[in-house]
Amino acid sequence: MKKKIGILFLLGILGIYLILTSCNSIIENTTEDRTYWNLQEIPKNKVGLVLGTSNRLVGGGSNPYYTNRIKATMELYKAGKIDYVLVSGDNGTQYYNEPTVFKKDLVLGGIPGEKIFLDYAGFRTLDSMVRAKVIFGLDSVTVISQKFHNQRAIYIAEQKGLYAIGYNAEDLSIKHGLKIQIREYFARVKVFIDLVLNTQPKFFGDKIEIK
Secondary structure (H helix, E strand, C coil): CHHHHHHHHHHHHHHHHHHHHHHHHHHHHHCCCCEECCCCCCCCEEEEEEECCCCECCCCCECHHHHHHHHHHHHHHHCCCEEEEEEECECCECCECHHHHHHHHHHHCCCCHHHEEEECECCCHHHHHHHHHHCCCCCEEEEEEEHHHHHHHHHHHHHCCCEEEEEEECCCCHHHHHHHHHHHHHHHHHHHHHHHHCCCCCCCCCCCCCC
């Protein structure tokens, strides 16, 4: 009996491993040539979509994922690779508002406020990508986040009829970003579950034209 339980346990672990690696491989292979590190090489898009995150860590320190996304957005705009910025993030409570915080720092960095549009209902990456197409009327977009996040966002966009490329913000080392990297494997599995279930954004709302 114990032997059978042990075998079932090992098969379960193997199954989970195969699911995680398969989902990861599909997303990486599909988006292999769609993310860029070099400003000179990345094509121009009308809109850069920066994906939200908190500007602070749980302990109160500055969040490098946030800081590096701000830097990457500034680089694209100043290089003339985007004309507008769409900030998509969580605004779940009156005390937590990712888009507004992003806009404040982007304006401080030199991007005119009228060039920045805010999506307050980007609760998940899926929400951000679908809303970019449906609410903001985009056919193509440059996603701005870390490479692992860009890949997932591009894959979702592709499945939803939005052409996306990614500009990679600087990532963290494996040592400092291990928890996020592990979580990303499970997030990629969730992508396929959402596609099968045809999961929709939490909110839609009125259309907004970026011009």
